[in-house]
Amino acid sequence: MTNGEDKITSWFASQCSLPVSDFPIGIGDDMAQIRIGDESVLITTDILLDGVHFDLSTATLEQVGYKAMAASISDCAAMATIPLAAVVSVALTKEFSEDQIKQLHSGVMRASKKYSCPLVGGDIAKWKKDSPFVINVAMLSKPAKNKPVRRSGAKVGDCICVTGMLGGSIFGKHLDFEPRVNEAIKLAEMVELHSMMDLSDGISSDLNRICTQSKVGALIEADKIPISGDAQRTENPLEAALNDGEDFELLFTLSQKDCEKLIEQWNESVPVTKIGTITEQSDFQIKMPDGQVKYIQVKGFDHLAK
Amino acid sequence: MTNGEDKITSWFASQCSLPVSDFPIGIGDDMAQIRIGDESVLITTDILLDGVHFDLSTATLEQVGYKAMAASISDCAAMATIPLAAVVSVALTKEFSEDQIKQLHSGVMRASKKYSCPLVGGDIAKWKKDSPFVINVAMLSKPAKNKPVRRSGAKVGDCICVTGMLGGSIFGKHLDFEPRVNEAIKLAEMVELHSMMDLSDGISSDLNRICTQSKVGALIEADKIPISGDAQRTENPLEAALNDGEDFELLFTLSQKDCEKLIEQWNESVPVTKIGTITEQSDFQIKMPDGQVKYIQVKGFDHLAK
Numbered sequence A, B: 001m002t003n004g005e006d007k008i009t010s011w012f013a014s015q016c017s018l019p020v021s022d023f024p025i026g027i028g029d030d031m032a033q034i035r036i037g038d039e040s041v042l043i044t045t046d047i048l049l050d051g052v053h054f055d056l057s058t059a060t061l062e063q064v065g066y067k068a069m070a071a072s073i074s075d076c077a078a079m080a081t082i083p084l085a086a087v088v089s090v091a092l093t094k095e096f097s098e099d100q101i102k103q104l105h106s107g108v109m110r111a112s113k114k115y116s117c118p119l120v121g122g123d124i125a126k127w128k129k130d131s132p133f134v135i136n137v138a139m140l141s142k143p144a145k146n147k148p149v150r151r152s153g154a155k156v157g158d159c160i161c162v163t164g165m166l167g168g169s170i171f172g173k174h175l176d177f178e179p180r181v182n183e184a185i186k187l188a189e190m191v192e193l194h195s196m197m198d199l200s201d202g203i204s205s206d207l208n209r210i211c212t213q214s215k216v217g218a219l220i221e222a223d224k225i226p227i228s229g230d231a232q233r234t235e236n237p238l239e240a241a242l243n244d245g246e247d248f249e250l251l252f253t254l255s256q257k258d259c260e261k262l263i264e265q266w267n268e269s270v271p272v273t274k275i276g277t278i279t280e281q282s283d284f285q286i287k288m289p290d291g292q293v294k295y296i297q298v299k300g301f302d303h304l305a306k
Helices: A004-015 A061-078 A098-114 A181-190 A203-214 A237-243 A256-265 B004-015 B061-078 B098-114 B181-190 B203-214 B237-243 B256-265
Strands: A032-036 A039-049 A081-092 A119-126 A134-143 A159-163 A193-198 A217-221 A250-254 A272-279 A284-287 A293-295 B032-036 B039-049 B081-092 B119-126 B134-143 B159-163 B193-198 B217-221 B250-254 B272-279 B284-287 B293-295
Touching (some): A004 B098, A032 B081, A032 B119, A039 A061, A039 B119, A061 A081, A061 A098, A061 A193, A081 A098, A081 A181, A081 B032, A081 B039, A081 B134, A098 A119, A119 B004, A119 B039, A134 B039, A134 B134, A159 A256, A181 A250, A181 A256, A193 A203, A203 A250, A203 A272, A250 A256, A256 A272, B061 B081, B061 B134, B081 B098, B081 B181, B098 B119, B181 B193, B181 B250, B181 B256, B193 B203, B203 B217, B203 B237, B203 B250, B203 B272, B203 B284, B250 B256, B256 B272
Parallel strands (some): B081 B119
Antiparallel strands (some): A032 A039, A039 A134, A159 A250, A193 A250, B032 B039, B081 B134, B159 B250, B217 B272
């Protein structure tokens, strides 16, 4: 059930045995956690490539700078942590101009200011040949009052919820999304989140990751999935909502009691929707609108697919 | 006197005003420092490109993995800080194999183990087209007992010193160097370092950075420069020792009294050599073996040169 990226990540994790006292969270979650004296800090790194994660023939450098920062901020949100600082590395194309650097910078700073995550350093290299633009953001965060929320904490009987509307991100949202960091911190304050991650590769891939790491299964209800307007424009809106990458919404699980409380008290503009339940069997199933139960194929976005 | 990279870095720094209480060290040093409660952490990021920082037609992926980690460990050394953890991002080529990932990983882990800097996470993307391999390492460190040593602390009258032998790194050392992190910590314990950085672009560029940031000048003595065996193989060994990039040795300044003490008491296998003096005038001069004084042209390695 795992895709290429998960397989490599698992292999890496198996090669690195980190002492839990110094590294409470290691490879395989949205961020790693490092103990520093009585404090701790979390770190994530994301590499974005022209022609893979964006396309500079249609996207602006301002949008790319924003997206790169926002994707890492979304990782901070995924664990209900507070962004602290970012460092940005870029590989400039051979003909990159100063003006282009300023455009890129303005996008980086738009996200930096909006989500209070200062840019504190970086590295700039330049291709000698005609190779594509690359941007990497590494970001630090700190735990909110609560512990960081992991992928591995889902419990049988948990409700499965998402923020926002899903699918069709490719029509524009993937360049201008709002990472749900404020929502994540609010959620963590209101209820006890058992597990959480951000939706970067589609529910079908990402919920599978929560299930695998938590050693549980899931049953989701097709008619509960909040399908975005953009997904509605596609041939199969439900498929789009299940499989499209880069929604950057939150996927989380919590007890039924906390879920009821949340649905009742949540008054943010970004909706929260219960879409299913964590089950005992290690299958991942979907109940179709006609009542039929199907096994979901994992075919969310695989960054390593050939 | 500044090259392309410095110009962009200065521009970035001018755009980001960071509160010193939260960010004691911001853009423009080897690492940025972030306060976290009563503790602090430093962060650096380095992007390395096939065809620019290494050449996969001659270097192995094991060497590239080692070099990427060691370059960041050298940044930790540059400020006399202790490496804590690393995250690695890679852009794999279209035809990358699992076996190649294992080779890369073994190089990363060789540096990780040698310098006690665990790999705690990462990101893996893959080119869709025929584009070159990229690796980015972001690394955290913590201050040793003393404060991190900055570039901006050089004082008029300081002795200028370097570790190791300089020049000709391209003949092999650039793929298999030993970042001077243990030496840096030992130096910081023995004496009060006024300024320090690691030599990534050659003395002519890097000493100029210390001078610019410290608002001082420098006079170095040609016949004191420790010229490596590899630099001796070149047409102009002195030029090679002054201008070649990627020596990854330490360049530092300290009081004359501390310098005398250091030269007398230093008993590590890596040599420490006094090569000159910090001066009042904001020029950067070199005294040739015949006694003639020349102004040094800044022509060290510029990663952004066309």
